[in-house]
Amino acid sequence: MTESPPMLRLEKVEVVYKKVITAIQGVSLDVQQGQIVVFLGTNGAGKTTTLRAISGFIGTDDAWVTEGRILFEGQDIANWPPQKVANRGIALVPEREKIFETLTVMDNLEASVGAGASRATRKRMIDTVFDHFPRLATAKTRLAGYLSGGERQMLAIGSALLCEPRLLLVDEMSMGLAPRLVEELLDHIVTLKKTLGLTILLVEQSAHLALGIADYGYVIENGRIVLDGTRERLGGHKDVQEFYLGQGGGDARKSYREVKQYRRSRRWYG
Amino acid sequence: MAQASGYFKTSYGQELRLIETTTQKVALAAFVVVLLVYPFFAKPFFLDLANQVFLAVIAASALMLLTGFAGQISLGHAGLLAAGAFTTGILYKEVGAPFWVTLPASAVVGALLGLVFGLPSLRLKGLYLAVTTLALHFIVAYAGGEYETKRGYSTGVSVSPPSLFGFELTQGRHWYFVLLAFDVLVVLFCLNLVRSRTGRSFIAIRDHDTVAEALGIPVKRTKLLAFVISSVLTTLTGSLLAYYQGFVTIQAFTIYLTIEYVAMVIIGGSGSMLGAILGAVFVVLFPHVIEAAIRLVPASRHLVNDAFAINFAAFGLIMVLFLIFEPLGLVGIWRRLRDYFLLWPFRQTAVGKGG
Amino acid sequence: MQVLANLVVLTAIYALISCGYVLIYRVSRVLNLAHGELMMLGAYLLFTLASLFKGGPELAFAGAVGLSLLVGFVLYVVLMRKMTGELVIAAVLVTIALGILLRGLMVLIWTARDLHPISVLGWKNPPVPLGGGTSISSVALATILVAVVLYLALMLFFRYTRWGLQMRAVGERPLLAAQRGIKLHAVYALAWALSTFSGGLAGMLLALDSGLGSTMVIVGLKAFPAALVGGLDSLLGAVVGSFIVAAAEILAIHFIDPLISDVVPFVVLIAMLLVRPWGLFGTKEEIERV
Numbered sequence: 001m002t003e004s005p006p007m008l009r010l011e012k013v014e015v016v017y018k019k020v021i022t023a024i025q026g027v028s029l030d031v032q033q034g035q036i037v038v039f040l041g042t043n044g045a046g047k048t049t050t051l052r053a054i055s056g057f058i059g060t061d062d063a064w065v066t067e068g069r070i071l072f073e074g075q076d077i078a079n080w081p082p083q084k085v086a087n088r089g090i091a092l093v094p095e096r097e098k099i100f101e102t103l104t105v106m107d108n109l110e111a112s113v114g115a116g117a118s119r120a121t122r123k124r125m126i127d128t129v130f131d132h133f134p135r136l137a138t139a140k141t142r143l144a145g146y147l148s149g150g151e152r153q154m155l156a157i158g159s160a161l162l163c164e165p166r167l168l169l170v171d172e173m174s175m176g177l178a179p180r181l182v183e184e185l186l187d188h189i190v191t192l193k194k195t196l197g198l199t200i201l202l203v204e205q206s207a208h209l210a211l212g213i214a215d216y217g218y219v220i221e222n223g224r225i226v227l228d229g230t231r232e233r234l235g236g237h238k239d240v241q242e243f244y245l246g247q248g249g250g251d252a253r254k255s256y257r258e259v260k261q262y263r264r265s266r267r268w269y270g
Numbered sequence: 271m272a273q274a275s276g277y278f279k280t281s282y283g284q285e286l287r288l289i290e291t292t293t294q295k296v297a298l299a300a301f302v303v304v305l306l307v308y309p310f311f312a313k314p315f316f317l318d319l320a321n322q323v324f325l326a327v328i329a330a331s332a333l334m335l336l337t338g339f340a341g342q343i344s345l346g347h348a349g350l351l352a353a354g355a356f357t358t359g360i361l362y363k364e365v366g367a368p369f370w371v372t373l374p375a376s377a378v379v380g381a382l383l384g385l386v387f388g389l390p391s392l393r394l395k396g397l398y399l400a401v402t403t404l405a406l407h408f409i410v411a412y413a414g415g416e417y418e419t420k421r422g423y424s425t426g427v428s429v430s431p432p433s434l435f436g437f438e439l440t441q442g443r444h445w446y447f448v449l450l451a452f453d454v455l456v457v458l459f460c461l462n463l464v465r466s467r468t469g470r471s472f473i474a475i476r477d478h479d480t481v482a483e484a485l486g487i488p489v490k491r492t493k494l495l496a497f498v499i500s501s502v503l504t505t506l507t508g509s510l511l512a513y514y515q516g517f518v519t520i521q522a523f524t525i526y527l528t529i530e531y532v533a534m535v536i537i538g539g540s541g542s543m544l545g546a547i548l549g550a551v552f553v554v555l556f557p558h559v560i561e562a563a564i565r566l567v568p569a570s571r572h573l574v575n576d577a578f579a580i581n582f583a584a585f586g587l588i589m590v591l592f593l594i595f596e597p598l599g600l601v602g603i604w605r606r607l608r609d610y611f612l613l614w615p616f617r618q619t620a621v622g623k624g625g
Numbered sequence: 626m627q628v629l630a631n632l633v634v635l636t637a638i639y640a641l642i643s644c645g646y647v648l649i650y651r652v653s654r655v656l657n658l659a660h661g662e663l664m665m666l667g668a669y670l671l672f673t674l675a676s677l678f679k680g681g682p683e684l685a686f687a688g689a690v691g692l693s694l695l696v697g698f699v700l701y702v703v704l705m706r707k708m709t710g711e712l713v714i715a716a717v718l719v720t721i722a723l724g725i726l727l728r729g730l731m732v733l734i735w736t737a738r739d740l741h742p743i744s745v746l747g748w749k750n751p752p753v754p755l756g757g758g759t760s761i762s763s764v765a766l767a768t769i770l771v772a773v774v775l776y777l778a779l780m781l782f783f784r785y786t787r788w789g790l791q792m793r794a795v796g797e798r799p800l801l802a803a804q805r806g807i808k809l810h811a812v813y814a815l816a817w818a819l820s821t822f823s824g825g826l827a828g829m830l831l832a833l834d835s836g837l838g839s840t841m842v843i844v845g846l847k848a849f850p851a852a853l854v855g856g857l858d859s860l861l862g863a864v865v866g867s868f869i870v871a872a873a874e875i876l877a878i879h880f881i882d883p884l885i886s887d888v889v890p891f892v893v894l895i896a897m898l899l900v901r902p903w904g905l906f907g908t909k910e911e912i913e914r915v
Contacts, residue, residue, distance in 0.1 A: 060710055060800060083803045092804055100797045102908070103790070110787070111794040112805040163806050343714060390895070394902055396714050397656055401853065402898050405891035412888040419884070529721055536718065579732035586726025593719050594707050 014067035038214035091165035098156035101145030112159035324449035332503035334546035340496035341476025349407035352523035354508020359427035359518035369432030380505030388497025426519030539599025639867035642848035659724035661845020667825020668832035693825025850894035856907025
């Protein structure tokens with residue numbers, strides 16, 4: 001597994017909220033250049049915390065990376081402020097509060113373009129976004145607060161692209177959207193990867209759609225990585241099938257005791 | 271029982287206990303002795319200071335209940351003090367009412383005003399609530415000023431000393447014991463309130479009122495109750511203040527006074543009765559310490575005439591410093607020191623190192 | 626007629642002051658309760674500069690305006706920056722403390738005497754007749770003009786410039802804005818600078834018209850209901866709110882009692898807060914965000 005050094009590497013990262021609550025512990029993962037990596041887990045498993053730790057958002061919730069390193073292109077970016085991380089080439093599309101609702105679509109995009117860009121560059125960059133998401137072009141002058149869920153997601157991804165990231169982090173894209181829309185958005189993600197050469201880290205609860213486009217995947221539970229592997233390996237894994245793909249063999253769900261057992265047996269992963 | 275690694279509670283009863291350890295018992299006893307002996311040795315000036323502190327402790331406890339525990343920020347404290355003082359002054363001047371009438375009357379006015387000040391809290395939170403209470407302060411101040419001008423008491427309403435059991439309260443030392451008794455009652459009342467069901471509802475509302483409501487706490491009623499209790503204690507202080515100073519004037523109740531009380535809560539340490547006491551002591555003594563310091567340093571003696579302005583500036587500075595560097599106030603400092611000695615020689619480190 | 630003229634002048638004064646509250650609140654949700662003191666500081670700066678540059682009153686005025694801008698910037702960088710990410714109410718308390726600190730310092734430096742910068746500048750303030758026996762002072766006329774120009778400029782600034790856009794973005798979602806590469810601290814510092822600039826300007830004009838004393842802080846505080854009635858995050862609201870408060874005040878002075886003038890804005894404020902807490906033009910969601 002040691003070919004080229006990965007674009008993003010988390011080494012045994014631990015995040016502690018308000019100096020007491022440990023949200024994630026010993027999380028290690030690699031994201032290779034040009035890949036789409038999926039990060040799976042249930043509610044409260046630590047997916048979002050991991051993403052926020054990478055993008056520097058956690059500091060505002062009084063949470064800090066207390067152990068381990070977050071290496072982006074070889075540089076430790078743990079506990080950097082969000083703005084610095086963004087300038088370094090990582091853009092985050094958060095789960096909630098991802099667009100400026102009181103601004104128009106155009107203003108949302110304008111506000112996201114780097115400060116130094118000239119008028120012409122800005123226009124060119126925004127036009128690229130419209131090429132990717134033609135639906136946004138038709139809604140240019142509308143207030144972002146009145147957009148539909150899918151359009152909001154497109155606008156959020158579009159404005160994240162304007163920061164010219166090399167790594168795009170997308171949190172819970174499928175949240176509250178119809179499966180068909182999610183599929184459409186995932187297609188966009190694949191296109192972005194191909195045309196812009198972006199590396200993408202997707203965080204998802206619904207595994208079946210996300211695994212479909214992923215090159216590699218991680219499963220996090222209770223703040224620890226419990227499983228990782230290629231799309232084929234994860235998709236074929238018994239536990240993933242049962243817990244995330246809902247293909248449990250006949251007899252409903254396992255009892256809580258068994259689930260606990262499952263976590264314990266994989267402790268060595270941390 | 272204090273143990274080498276700290277003090278641990280092993281039962282719920284212990285959690286509720288006011289005096290937790292033997293050391294605390296001894297310290298408290300020593301403190302009581304000092305308090306009882308103090309007036310027999312202190313000069314009148316220092317006696318007066320102690321009395322001022324005692325008065326401030328009552329009103330600071332009231333604000334601590336409201337802001338520190340129930341989380342309702344009020345900038346109308348001076349207005350309430352003025353209301354108490356003026357109720358006393360007016361009743362005394364107009365109908366010659368005695369102490370036993372004016373004090374309860376002030377409390378009744380306080381309860382009514384508490385409802386008035388509290389009503390906006392049912393709709394507004396935080397900043398907006400603070401602003402509303404500030405506005406109410408101006409209205410109370412206007413009413414007081416109006417009374418003064420209409421009745422021709424432009425320099426203030428004078429109030430003669432009250433008599434308790436046919437015994438006139440004129441001497442500082444007598445006042446000292448009366449106010450001390452008040453303080454003990456009020457502080458015990460607040461401490462007990464805070465650990466009661468009501469007190470815990472206050473805290474629940476402060477921390478998250480929506481959740482509190484979901485838990486079945488009658489949020490509206492509890493908020494109003496917090497305002498009423500706090501306001502009654504404040505107007506009582508106002509009434510005592512009127513008697514203690516012998517006159518009432520609206521000029522004494524400015525926004526600056528409100529800020530002083532807010533500062534007591536902040537500097538003392540929000541959410542702690544000890545904080546209210548420490549804050550009151552600190553804020554009352556602060557200007558005198560500054561003035562003494564100016565007099566002591568020969569190079570700054572020519573500044574004595576500007577002492578007032580220096581006080582202002584220094585007070586603002588202290589508040590800023592506490593807000594930025596020690597949001598837990600004096601209580602926070604005290605607890606850190608205590609933990610340091612309790613845990614010594616082990617160094618106490620927080621779990622996270624980032625913050 | 627004279628009443629109407631007075632109303633316009635008072636509206637302009639309140640509008641000029643209240644836009645300082647709005648600027649900071651809109652961007653950072655912080656209510657700057659030291660605004661009255663900062664206004665006064667601007668006026669004192671004018672007085673000092675006027676005494677320094679005896680020959681060039683215009684230079685003194687421009688210098689004071691520039692310094693006011695700088696004051697806000699410096700205040701943000703050394704003080705308020707530390708409060709970003711803290712509870713909003715804590716930041717508001719810091720501004721209260723700052724107000725006290727400033728007041729103390731100003732008395733120390735300039736004493737509490739009433740000063741008249743206009744005589745030091747060597748300017749005159751003749752009344753301007755408006756016909757029909759009404760007149761307003763020249764400075765009052767200037768105040769109206771300045772208020773109009775300032776509001777137009779600010780509205781254009783918010784609408785059409787990149788900084789204005791960034792300020793709007795930061796005002797709505799500071800974190801997201803930071804993630805998109807907007808320099809939060811620069812935006813906040815700019816908001817503070819613009820706020821002290823407009824406040825300082827108001828303070829100077831007020832001092833030119835009616836002298837410089839401790840009552841100015843009260844005028845500053847009275848303009849705050851104006852900002853709130855209109856909606857703390859709306860410039861247009863600030864104008865309308867200023868008009869409402871000014872009208873209520875002038876009516877009360879005429880028909881009830883001159884003494885009441887200091888209370889009327891706050892009565893209006895309470896009425897507004899109980900009926901429509903987010904103000905006439907404000908965003909409704911604000912209240913829950915505290």
